Amino acid sequence: MSEPLPPGSESGEDALAPTLLYQDDWLVAVNKPSGLLVHRSWLDKGETRFAMQMTRDLIGGRHVYPVHRLDRPTSGVLLFALSPEVARSLTEAFAGRRVHKEYLALVRGWAPARGLIDYPLKEQLDKIADAFADPDKPAQEAVTSFSRLHQVELPHAVSKKHATSRYSLVRLAPHTGRKHQLRRHLDHLFHPIVGDTTHGDGRHNRFFREHFDCQRLLLVARTLSFEHPVLKVPMRIQAPLGAELLSLFARLGWPASESDY
Structure with missing residues (x-):
């Protein structure tokens, strides 16, 4: 089984660009920035950028299927399936706790x-x-x-x-x-x-x-842990806190390394 990809470096050019955390033949996980909508919504008709579309573009245009949600202002691990069947399995896993x-x-x-x-x-x-x-x-x-x-x-x-x-x-x-x-x-x-x-x-x-x-x-979806729906092995996907939050923690006198959290 392939190892999770290393977190992408934060880009000052595009603060809303998700970065790839993990990908295999069935799943893809990204680090969703704070402020990015997961998908199109009637509540934000003027918005043109969404995590679903940007993740699809990130992996070469392959369709992605959402299996859970993160609020727009929340950053962190966002998981997608790469087929309807895997999406159904993961959705049931979330619903079944x-x-x-x-x-x-x-x-x-x-x-x-x-x-x-x-x-x-x-x-x-x-x-x-x-x-x-x-x-x-x-x-x-x-x-x-x-x-x-x-x-x-x-x-x-x-x-x-x-x-x-x-x-x-x-x-x-x-x-x-x-x-x-x-x-x-x-x-x-x-x-x-x-x-x-x-x-x-x-x-x-x-x-x-x-x-x-x-x-x-100041809310981060730090980790998701679950059984892989196809390979049946334990998965643990973690989002980086990033330089902005670690700098804030340091100013508060807290540890300033990813490994401390």
Whole structure:
């Protein structure tokens, strides 16, 4: 079996270009940048660039089939199948919770050392895309486990209530796949993800933009682990954090090497 390809270097010429992480005869995985849509959406009619199309171009024009999703502002491992049959198998693996997902998130406050968030979520409906969906559908099971990797206290009074500001880096493992699950669960825990303009804290988002020139959601889909649908061997695909995030971590006093995470 071929080894995963080394992560592509980040290009200053095209910040939205995905880079190849892994490819064989049945699968392809890319590192999706923050800000890139996975596929065409009614919600962003003016957008012309999508991870599906760009991945297809990256591998010579072969059609790719999506098997899971990442929010537009989330970066990290995005997996595609190269045939409908493999897509069906992988989609069933995701639905059957046979794919282990790990994320890294930088959040407001000092998060607990570890924990389990078991908090059902109401489906978030869009006025256009979900016009015919049932608005009274009961909340769905949503479970996320987490552990804290690092924490820091900065001498900046972002909130009027505190003379300093605290942040944590957490590793997240969602056991279910609800829309915006990690962002909503961390908000529920009172540790919203920095850069989240929907479920986050605007004061801390603004502080990171102005003080660290950080313009993105600080959420990364770090790894996917699963059984290869054809070869039946264990797979673990990891996305690099990249120079921008590692530089930010270093400024916060955290390790600044990919191998530390």
